[in-house]
Amino acid sequence: MPEQVDVVIVGAGFSGLYAAYRMRELGLSVAGFERGADVGGVWYWNRYPGARCDVESVDYSYSFDKDLEQEWDWSEKYATQPEILRYVEHVAQRHDLRRHFTFGTSVVSAELDEERLRWTVRTDGGQVVEARYVLFGVGCLSSTHLPEIEGIADFAGASYHTGEWPHEGVDLSGLRVGVVGTGSSGIQSIPEIAAQAAQLTVFQRSANYSIPAGNKPLSDEDRAAQKAEYAERRRLARLSGGGSPHMAHPLKTLEASPEERRAAFEERWELGGVLYSKTFPDQLTDRAANDEARRFWEEKVRAEIADPAVAEQLIPADHPIGTKRIVTDDGYFATYNRDHVHLVNLRGNPVERVEAAGIRLSDGTLVELDVIVYATGFDAMTGSLDRISVTGRGGRTLKEAWAAGPRTYLGLGVDGFPNLFNLAGPGSPSVLANMILCGEQHTDWIAGLLGQLREGGYAGVEARADAVDAWVEECRERAEGTLMTAANSWYLGANIPGKPRVFMPFVGGFGVYGDIIEKVAASGYQGFELLSG
Template sequence: MSTQPTDVIVVGAGFGGLYTIYLLRERGFNVKGFEEAPEIGGCWYWNAYPGARVDSDVPIYEYSKEELWKDWNWTEKFPGRQELRKYFEYVDGKLDVKRHIQFNSRVVDAEFDPSTDRWAVRTQDGNITYSRFMVFCTGFAAKPYIPSIKGLENFKGIWHHTARWPQEGVELKGKRVAVIGTGASGVQVIQECATEVAKLTVFQRTPNLALPMRQRKITEEFQSEQKSTYPEKYRRIKTTFAGFLYHTIPKNGADVSTEERTAAFEELWDEGGFRPWLGNYVDLFTSRITNEHFYDFWRDKVRQRISDPVKQELLAPTKPPHPFGTKRPCLEQEYFEMYNRSNVELVSLKENPIVEITEKAVRTSDGVEHEVDIIVVATGFDAVTGSLARINIKGTDCRSIEEKWAPGLKTYMGMTTANYPNMFFLYGPHGPTAFCNGPTCCEIQSEWIVNCITYLRDNNITRIEPSREAEEEWSNNVDKIFSGQLFSEAKSWYTGANIPGKKVQSLNFTGGLPAYVERISTVAKKGYEGFILSGKRTEFTA
């Protein structure tokens, strides 16, 4: 079966997908969206696990378009999943984008036809749609990672990965619960359920260097007073390192006195959120001295909240398990206090790894069988590249994108890749993705992509693809910036090191949002420098 051709296909209906569809429609394009879930929201449809909430504060984690914020008010500084779902429905009420999206439709194949300069896109039901351009808005966390654990399939209780938690929820009260993993979802589940379960057993590989969320309720009156400042705030976030309201401290922490440094750390700590991570001294990610100073500060703050010396060492070790901030820190609310409860057990997987899951227990290498009713698999994702690599995308050389990237990731500007003409992606590989506020990153890249597609249409150009030289230059620059920082010292999804067999390298542009925006803007101003353009007419008019 096949459908009529369209101008642009957009895959994904989260922040990036909805905004891209809206912009394309406003420019007069015939656009069709595909979404695997039955509703809009992207990860906020799938994030149905207990305690799921965003780690970017209001009003940063929303669209900057005035039409979408002037009449919308949040109830918390860091909104939870249900409120985010309501926000997406509100957005659709304003932008009317759902009607362009086919839901319950997972894209499984996409192949470019050089003879027509079009993509053929097949969904899991066999339907094929043809389009001139493809925009993948699949995000960086669409492919859950479940490690190979012996016996998991034999477990007679309930188990789910947090990214595929049942929409109706799972009753945890009074149950014996195991949580495997202490990343973002693990931390949120642990602090949400510890007070209501009969027994909670946490299996930790690496301690989470979590930061205080500083959650609070916010009123409509407060937001109404603040909204006059929103336009300036949305302009400012595009000038900061990570798309938040604060800049890094314009000093090297290694060069200031102990008293000045400690005072700055205390201020960052009191502010909470990601400010101690992304608003710290400018050399936090490059100077081991500054990094270790902040780790020591963090460790001492956290240890004050943990009563058991053994758990202190497991959760906040004397020596850092990795440089601070080189693995994404989570935001927590009384997370560390949960380990003071008598019903919470902490198991170090480095000391006693899981060897098998039986019908009713998790068995570790010391021979202990931890009997449980429910297993929460909070083991993260094949992040950044996995969202695209799980789709069989074939370009002009008939190779899948998974095959192309297996020896090493290569892109141009974190939005395109050579041999895949007329294809764009956002909030993914080699963008500022993991180090940028999500909606901000999506808006910047979506606007660039839609401007590019508009330019091609207006100049009667039917095909665009990056040159291999431009791709090589961009990829080398990403690696060069990364190599001068401390990130490579952590086994992290930032580098793909959490996935067995995956090449370890920088999957993100770590040079900061302003540098990224300047580079992609320059490329556009120079008539899409680094791209090969072809079609009925290829001369530039600007």
């Protein structure tokens, strides 16, 4: 007989842990599963050198526990992976959340019993659990991607993926290291690796925009000021586009004088990181406005790189600034001024194959290496769900339903899959915003819905097909009204061969999205069908 619970939660990252907390508050029984050995999600796995959040520490934190906001002390403006993981572990301990999860266990399938509206969930450890509701908190950047390169298994040295970095760390001292990829994990790790390696070769397919974090230790005075204004920071964050309290300039880019424009860009540059893409409200919708931001960025970066020929290769020419997530770095561009650091531009000289001794390029050059680091990212947004066989009405799988791209209503419901919810994934602001606040927003909304179902004596809820169709179209139209679709980004699945080219997040902003889902709830959950037992 399968174990009977109200809710199964998959994943013990920030969203999954908060979901366990809220479901327990509702008086629902919970069975959670996490493939890692402990809590943390993306911050449990991503231990590569230089791993750091691109949202300020004070904002990249839970908002539900006001005492925790006042008690926890962040050490830096932008926290590193170890500190973020310590924070997650502290929250799990503080609220006794680990008891709801079985660790070191992956969910392999979830199958709907249509008549009873119950889900049977199976794990790789042989557990079978039956639940009314299933909440997926599997993360958008959790399914690592290794490129298909001939001979990749033939390399005689050590190979690592940044998303599956050994927990004991890696000593690269005195070694010849190759880093493949210059996305976020590559750009963050390269300065750290360069500080250890005897020789570092960076294999770049696509140049990326990155901005110095402007990181600094936080003083007692800094922390006291942040804690005093926490309520206002949270209020502004919930109104914002990205889930942090920094608002765009009140004027459009070209409405501001050149002096005002430069001052605004300078302010965001000093703030550091991804928020530069939101300096002006039209920066991601108007090409001329975007060009102003790009030119300022380029001026700053060229000044960092000693060799103009190297600078030319490191400056993107194939997409507007901000249409791929801007990376937050610590000395990335200056790293190329070091004599032992070399850049290979794969656009002009692609990888032909990996050999026992290193990487062979198409021009015949063999780059001899002791270690290869694959900073090649993730099958983003949908990859973690694709690993699980989710079967809904009529025996149709979620993978089949999403074959042409993810289809959701509000990012929350999928027609044909009643009582199943995905936290902070496709169809919601997700990776375009502060993921912790996104997870809280989704979980609180779901908790409200489940409370209504219980009060009304309903057995479940399902998104209507017409509501899904309309939301998919709205998300598409909003994305096409911006410059975001001009880049071959992982937002579109462009890094995964054969994946449908669909812009997966909701691009309208965190605050706008929050208004939309609250209006749906206030309307009696328009677009959803409340199902009788």
